Amino acid sequence: MKKRISILGSTGSIGRQALEVINKLRDKFEIISLAGGDNVELLNKQIKDFKPKFAYSTKKESLIGAKYATLDEICSNKENDIILVAVSGKIGLKPTLTAIKNGIDIALANKETLVMAGDIVMKLAKENGVNIIPVDSEHCAIHQCIKNITQVEKLIITASGGPFLNKSIEDMKKATVEEALAHPRWDMGRKITVDSATLMNKGLEVIEAHHLFGIDYDNIQVVVHPQSIVHSAIEYIDGSVIAQLGLPSMHIPIQYAITYPERFEGIKSKSFNFTEIARLDFEEPDWDKFKALKIAINSGRIGGSLPVCMNAANEEAVFAFLEGKIKLFDIINSVETMLSEHSFIKSPSIDEIFSIDEETRIKTRELFLKLV
């Protein structure tokens, strides 16, 4: 039987690669819905190629070939076996909650969902018997390594170090948008690429891992690994370490997540050759240069509403940086300012999460007006 899937964010980087995977596995999947943003030209092309029943675009009137459905309608449709949430940023949270409430499994490529509301999302998933299968390469690696979660002592999350790994703090202060977007290993969307340049992305991933696998922050280690071959590892209680290795390609974790628990050849990675790779380096992150990493992990550790504030401030600041309005380090400074002014709530409700998110965004944008 074909697996019935919907993709939120089909025109984005992950969504496009997911469709490349599905194109190789046409006999395994039936696409129920595709949701894109404003790139309706590409979305219409995808609709023509993959013939979903439903589609969503912000440009509703330009959709051709599928019935329009809202994100909420797409995620309430129980025809779906799985929904790939591949949108970027906070817009992933609401549809993910809807899908979980409807008992639909999630392939999650949107880490902000867990950063903002990890406690609520994971609890709801458990209550509804929903699997949340990570697409993020590090979490996919951990998911592949774990056999019995109760025997896991520690998670080891690798970080490539991004474009500024071997640059000075002074270089980073002067960094242009192009330099921040020139990631040495991974081809990703713009927001996540900037997050990877500041290592904020790795901080968000630590929070994501904490929620997905229920491991304490004290037992999650970040290791810089410039070659991006070891995608992450786990240490068992007896000290055995299991790592997942592979050439850097997002096709593989996407394919793993949407075909899980099966494995198919699909888009096959080039055969792995240890002698060609020859060496693998590992080092401690430079915590002073990549302050965002520390800030993100600390806010995850404190929990409650703090990661919501941190995520909102970061996302707004990254947009402003991409528009050339602020400098790279202003992203971190804005996040710190917003965190210092935040009124903490220990167990925020979903409504509180959305209002904290909105308020923080408004305040962050006001902050930029003072900067320029």
Ligand code: MG
């Ligand atoms: Mg990742």
